[in-house]
Amino acid sequence: MLPLKDYRRYGRQMILEGFGLPGQVKLKEASVVVVGAGGLGCPALQYLAASGIGRIGVIDHDVVELSNLHRQILHTETTIGMPKALSAAKAISVINPQSKVEAVVQALSPTNATELLAPYDVILDCTDNAPTRYLLSDVAVALRKPLVSGAAQRFEGQLCIYNYGENGPCYRCLFPKPPAQETVGTCEETGILGAVTGIIGNLQALETIKIIAGLKDQAPSLLLFNALQTPPFRSIKLRNKKPACAACGSGAKTRGMIDNTDYVQFCGGPPANWVERGL
Amino acid sequence: MLPLKDYRRYGRQMILEGFGLPGQVKLKEASVVVVGAGGLGCPALQYLAASGIGRIGVIDHDVVELSNLHRQILHTETTIGMPKALSAAKAISVINPQSKVEAVVQALSPTNATELLAPYDVILDCTDNAPTRYLLSDVAVALRKPLVSGAAQRFEGQLCIYNYGENGPCYRCLFPKPPAQETVGTCEETGILGAVTGIIGNLQALETIKIIAGLKDQAPSLLLFNALQTPPFRSIKLRNKKPACAACGSGAKTRGMIDNTDYVQFCGGPPANWVERGL
Amino acid sequence: MASSVSLKIEFGGGLELLFANQSSHKLTLPKFVPISNSTSLSSLSSSNLKDTDTESATSDDAAIPDGLKRVDVTYLLHHLRDHLLKERPELFMDKETVRPGILVLINDTDWELEGEGEYELKSGDELVFISTLHGG
Amino acid sequence: MASSVSLKIEFGGGLELLFANQSSHKLTLPKFVPISNSTSLSSLSSSNLKDTDTESATSDDAAIPDGLKRVDVTYLLHHLRDHLLKERPELFMDKETVRPGILVLINDTDWELEGEGEYELKSGDELVFISTLHGG
Ligand SMILES: [Zn+2]
Ligand SMILES: [Zn+2]
Numbered sequence: 001m002l003p004l005k006d007y008r009r010y011g012r013q014m015i016l017e018g019f020g021l022p023g024q025v026k027l028k029e030a031s032v033v034v035v036g037a038g039g040l041g042c043p044a045l046q047y048l049a050a051s052g053i054g055r056i057g058v059i060d061h062d063v064v065e066l067s068n069l070h071r072q073i074l075h076t077e078t079t080i081g082m083p084k085a086l087s088a089a090k091a092i093s094v095i096n097p098q099s100k101v102e103a104v105v106q107a108l109s110p111t112n113a114t115e116l117l118a119p120y121d122v123i124l125d126c127t128d129n130a131p132t133r134y135l136l137s138d139v140a141v142a143l144r145k146p147l148v149s150g151a152a153q154r155f156e157g158q159l160c161i162y163n164y165g166e167n168g169p170c171y172r173c174l175f176p177k178p179p180a181q182e183t184v185g186t187c188e189e190t191g192i193l194g195a196v197t198g199i200i201g202n203l204q205a206l207e208t209i210k211i212i213a214g215l216k217d218q219a220p221s222l223l224l225f226n227a228l229q230t231p232p233f234r235s236i237k238l239r240n241k242k243p244a245c246a247a248c249g250s251g252a253k254t255r256g257m258i259d260n261t262d263y264v265q266f267c268g269g270p271p272a273n274w275v276e277r278g279l
Numbered sequence: 280m281l282p283l284k285d286y287r288r289y290g291r292q293m294i295l296e297g298f299g300l301p302g303q304v305k306l307k308e309a310s311v312v313v314v315g316a317g318g319l320g321c322p323a324l325q326y327l328a329a330s331g332i333g334r335i336g337v338i339d340h341d342v343v344e345l346s347n348l349h350r351q352i353l354h355t356e357t358t359i360g361m362p363k364a365l366s367a368a369k370a371i372s373v374i375n376p377q378s379k380v381e382a383v384v385q386a387l388s389p390t391n392a393t394e395l396l397a398p399y400d401v402i403l404d405c406t407d408n409a410p411t412r413y414l415l416s417d418v419a420v421a422l423r424k425p426l427v428s429g430a431a432q433r434f435e436g437q438l439c440i441y442n443y444g445e446n447g448p449c450y451r452c453l454f455p456k457p458p459a460q461e462t463v464g465t466c467e468e469t470g471i472l473g474a475v476t477g478i479i480g481n482l483q484a485l486e487t488i489k490i491i492a493g494l495k496d497q498a499p500s501l502l503l504f505n506a507l508q509t510p511p512f513r514s515i516k517l518r519n520k521k522p523a524c525a526a527c528g529s530g531a532k533t534r535g536m537i538d539n540t541d542y543v544q545f546c547g548g549p550p551a552n553w554v555e556r557g558l
Numbered sequence: 559m560a561s562s563v564s565l566k567i568e569f570g571g572g573l574e575l576l577f578a579n580q581s582s583h584k585l586t587l588p589k590f591v592p593i594s595n596s597t598s599l600s601s602l603s604s605s606n607l608k609d610t611d612t613e614s615a616t617s618d619d620a621a622i623p624d625g626l627k628r629v630d631v632t633y634l635l636h637h638l639r640d641h642l643l644k645e646r647p648e649l650f651m652d653k654e655t656v657r658p659g660i661l662v663l664i665n666d667t668d669w670e671l672e673g674e675g676e677y678e679l680k681s682g683d684e685l686v687f688i689s690t691l692h693g694g
Numbered sequence: 695m696a697s698s699v700s701l702k703i704e705f706g707g708g709l710e711l712l713f714a715n716q717s718s719h720k721l722t723l724p725k726f727v728p729i730s731n732s733t734s735l736s737s738l739s740s741s742n743l744k745d746t747d748t749e750s751a752t753s754d755d756a757a758i759p760d761g762l763k764r765v766d767v768t769y770l771l772h773h774l775r776d777h778l779l780k781e782r783p784e785l786f787m788d789k790e791t792v793r794p795g796i797l798v799l800i801n802d803t804d805w806e807l808e809g810e811g812e813y814e815l816k817s818g819d820e821l822v823f824i825s826t827l828h829g830g
Contacts, residue, residue, distance in 0.1 A: 009348055009349060016433060017433075019472070043477065050473050066287050067288065069329065070292055070330060077376065127692075128693050128694040152694060153693035158690065174690075175659060178658060179657065179658050179689075180657065191291050192295075194330055195481055196485070198322065198484070199478060206477075210506065221509065223512075226570060228489075230496065230498065231502075232502070232512075232514070233502075233512035234686070235511070235512070236686075237668060406830055430829060430830060435707060437824075453797065453826075457795070458796075458825075469829065505717075513822070515802050
């Protein structure tokens with residue numbers, strides 16, 4: 001099933017009870033796409049590659065900037081100016097030359113998202129803005145794939161698996177209406193402690209590995225993290241999917257909705273810096 | 280206080296309320312030593328370097344092996360056979376060329392530990408065996424430095440700050456007697472999921488940054504993690520330091536104890552593989 | 559049982575910035591409150607009701623005074639907005655509920671599973687209001 | 695109040711391997727148990743004591759039958775060793791307490807802060823037994 005070298009490389013996880021050779025083979029045969037190669041995407045990609053996932057996609061249209069480097073640990077001073085997707089792909093190819101890495105330097109949009117995400121088993125939301133989060137959720141519903149979603153700002157992080165299992169909710173089940181734009185900060189505006197994105201991105205990799213290996217239960221939950229609080233982690237029991245949900249509900253026409261939604265307008269229109277960034 | 284370039288590089292964390300310019304200056308003036316450049320040490324080193332810590336020590340006498348690569352994400356196929364301390368130091372110098380990195384390719388022992396650890400403000404225990412954990416705790420007590428301790432096996436991890444603040448316990452306050460050797464597994468024997476070491480090592484970096492920036496409260500606590508449980512994290516309220524502790528108690532002669540303890544014998548003698556590894 | 563309920567309130571995801579930048583609050587509300595959710599008399603009604611209530615601790619169906627209801631999450635929202643909020647109420651409430659993007663958690667459970675605004679509060683309940691994050 | 699206490703038990707850090715590889719257990723123990731910590735008659739003494747106990751729910755100083763004590767953590771250790779442990783008791787207990795390297799947590803608090811073995815168990819308590827990890 002596996003080349004001899006893989007037994008040596010992955011031996012420490014293959015002797016895990018409940019994982020074993022079948023778990024490693026599942027990782028090798030699996031494909032995962034990480035949308036966003038920033039603070040969350042970098043650590044997620046790193047541990048996904050190291051674990052032996054067979055095929056990994058990286059989608060990001062941004063380029064590396066000096067202000068990213070305090071948290072986006074796959075990029076370096078020498079890759080400043082390079083598209084993040086390429087910089088990250090290069091870095092994880094060094095971590096694991098056996099993983100097939102596919103870099104996409106494009107902004108995700110309603111017209112290309114379905115096609116770009118369809119070839120993968122699991123989707124990771126490592127993005128940094130509300131419109132793309134709604135778009136990713138809708139596409140994950142349309143493609144019937146689990147969406148491992150992370151977010152981080154200031155000293156806080158949030159982790160949730162959407163559209164997973166029989167009854168798992170989608171992003172719209174939880175947040176049918178987008179927040180008003182003035183309530184939404186970005187890492188540029190509100191700041192972010194690097195290690196916080198590391199912890200959430202790492203947890204996204206772990207949850208993805210659990211899903212692929214069949215170790216993940218299906219009870220919908222949300223993990224909250226606050227680096228300054230005691231206790232720092234809080235696990236929340238979430239609602240099931242909602243029959244009336246516009247995206248995943250019983251009568252929903254998700255694909256049509258994706259084609260006809262202007263996600264930026266839906267989320268209150270572009271703030272100045274989104275326009276610059278081509279969203 | 281900081282060069283202009285640092286304002287751009289660390290701007291996203293310098294705008295954090297409660298961190299700011301003073302926090303960044305504290306990181307720059309701080310020194311940290313990571314003992315063990317393995318599954319825990321790699322992610323810890325990575326985020327410590329990226330955050331802008333001024334001086335970072337890496338102590339490890341092992342060499343990189345293929346079986347490390349599924350979780351020790353600073354090492355690569357091209358550094359197999361190289362001492363881990365050097366491989367890790369090289370990797371974090373790429374992440375942040377401004378951090379001064381000091382690699383030590385030596386096994387920590389009662390005769391060299393005090394001297395090797397004294398030059399640093401905070402010590403991270405990223406090791407993989409009981410004798411070194413007792414030694415590190417005793418030396419941290421003797422040097423009056425906080426010890427940020429992580430551990431991981433199978434699907435589980437543990438995080439604790441020892442010898443911190445007025446009343447924080449040391450490792451011996453919690454575990455005065457070492458466990459019998461047959462009860463102690465290693466990652467080689469019991470297996471380890473890579474992302475689990477990533478999460479614990481990352482949390483060690485975060486706690487270290489909090490200590491340096493003055494954001495860490497002093498209530499003794501222990502964080503337990505189990506990747507397969509719901510909820511995955513559990514925070515425990517711990518005892519204070521014990522007046523009768525052999526290491527940190529009121530009448531303890533810690534330095535003399537360090538000189539006169541054979542830590543391997545104290546922990547039940549060397550298992551076969553420790554002898555080979557020169558512990 | 560007392561004539562009031564004691565609650566622990568937490569704000570997260572940036573919402574604490576609206577509440578004096580303090581994430582943890584302790585709060586005591588009267589057990590019966592106006593159906594209108596008017597919070598202007600809350601401390602008064604609390605003392606008014608003390609006698610009525612103390613002896614009816616175990617009889618849950620004791621007559622509820624006219625115009626009042628058992629204190630619920632909707633009332634709590636109004637109380638937080640009227641008495642704890644320091645600025646810009648539209649960033650917390652929208653009509654009679656929380657604004658889009660806020661999740662309400664009752665004892666670590668999504669409030670949708672607990673009846674949302676109609677959940678009747680009891681002493682010791684912990685309510686968390688969390689704003690969803692978008693950064694990464 | 696019943697004549698027994700219901701407990702939630704968790705094992706971690708590898709200890710679950712000694713307990714049928716199951717980390718979560720639910721357990722009911724009699725409210726009064728032998729001072730000797732003998733667990734051989736526990737179910738018997740539980741039923742024997744039912745009558746004595748049910749009416750003394752609120753009077754905490756009610757006479758404790760001769761040779762018995764209120765159930766405590768030390769008794770629980772013996773019960774776990776004698777009835778739940780599947781193999782190698784020396785990996786769990788050492789003399790009358792847990793072996794070195796095991797931490798006992800009572801409701802998410804280090805047992806040292808709660809009286810260690812002498813802590814008297816009450817229904818709903820959650821006990822965690824965790825083996826310290828050394829890997830990295
Ligand atoms: Zn939905
Ligand atoms: Zn001590």
